[in-house]
Amino acid sequence: MTSRILLIIILPLILSFGKPSDPGELYIQAHLELAKKESRRSGIPVSIKLAQALVESGNGKSILASRANNHFGIKCKSSWTGPRYFYTDDDRDEYGNLVPSCFRMYPAPEDSYRDHSDFLMASTRYNSLFQLDSRDYEGWAEGLRICGYATDPRYTKSLLKKIEQYKLYKYD
Numbered sequence: 001m002t003s004r005i006l007l008i009i010i011l012p013l014i015l016s017f018g019k020p021s022d023p024g025e026l027y028i029q030a031h032l033e034l035a036k037k038e039s040r041r042s043g044i045p046v047s048i049k050l051a052q053a054l055v056e057s058g059n060g061k062s063i064l065a066s067r068a069n070n071h072f073g074i075k076c077k078s079s080w081t082g083p084r085y086f087y088t089d090d091d092r093d094e095y096g097n098l099v100p101s102c103f104r105m106y107p108a109p110e111d112s113y114r115d116h117s118d119f120l121m122a123s124t125r126y127n128s129l130f131q132l133d134s135r136d137y138e139g140w141a142e143g144l145r146i147c148g149y150a151t152d153p154r155y156t157k158s159l160l161k162k163i164e165q166y167k168l169y170k171y172d
Contacts, residue, residue, distance in 0.1 A: 023059040023060070023061065024054055024059050024162070024165070024166055025166065026059075026060075027053070027054060027057075027059045027060045028050055028054075028166055028168070030060070031050065031053060031060075031071075031109065031113070032046075032050070032171070034109065034110055034113050035049040035050050035053070035113065035171070036171065038113050038114065038116075038117045039134070039171075039172075041117060042117035042118075042120070042121055043130055043134055044117055044120060044129075044134075044140075045134050045135065045136075045137050045140055045172045046168065046171035046172055047137040047163045047168035047169045047171060047172050048137055048140045048141065048144070048159065048163075049113070049116070049117075050162075050166075050168050050171070051137075051141070051159040051160075051162040051163045051168055052072055052116070052144070052149075052159065053071045053072060053113075053116075054162045054166075055155075055158050055159060055162060056071060056072045056073040057070075057071040057072070057073075063087060064085065064087060064103055065109075067085060068083075068085035068087075068103055068104070068105040068106065069105065069106040069107065069108055069109050069111065069112050070085065070103050070104055070105060070106060070112055071109055071112045071113065071116070072112060072113075072115075072116040072119075073103070073150075074103065074104045074112075074115065074116060074119055075089075075101055075102060075103055075104070076102035076103060076104055080102075080104055082104060082105065082106075083104075083105035083106075084102050084103070084104070084105055085102075085103045085104075085105040086100040086101065086102055086103070087100060087101060087103055088100050088101065089101040089103075090151060125147050125148065126143075126144075126147050126149075128143060128147065129143045129144070129147065134172060135169075135172045137160075137163055137168070137169055137172060138160065141155075141156045141159040141160050141163070142156045144156070144159070
């Protein structure tokens with residue numbers, strides 16, 4: 001009887017050995033090849049691609065990622081003609097009240113990754129990033145903040161923390 005109880009307790013631990021349980025690790029494993037593919041196509045470092053996705057999507061668990069397949073928090077803007085998802089973020093009306101923001105919606109995460117690359121490559125706002133070495137993840141992280149990708153003044157630190165925590169630079 002005692003060995004049966006011990007087996008019930010230990011077996012799940014043995015079966016899970018070697019498998020990551022950290023949500024960030026799981027996200028990276030699920031999206032690494034996609035990030036590599038987009039890096040080859042666009043020149044955006046894999047580390048930056050994954051760090052942005054981890055930060056913007058809350059390790060793939062955010063409402064935008066789960067309901068709209070939007071892993072990079074890209075808003076609609078006037079040029080977007082695809083599906084839309086409305087979510088209260090940081091947009092305010094003329095009275096200062098929060099109002100729902102329009103975010104791009106995608107059929108699958110792959111579409112979000114591709115559109116993120118296209119979004120950065122097509123905008124003159126981000127031209128300076130593509131002058132950086134593809135292994136200069138620190139320059140890219142700071143450049144994204146300077147270019148205004150996110151409103152959070154700690155955006156650079158958030159990206160660098162993810163890159164260093166998961167050693168994402170090894171993929172660049």
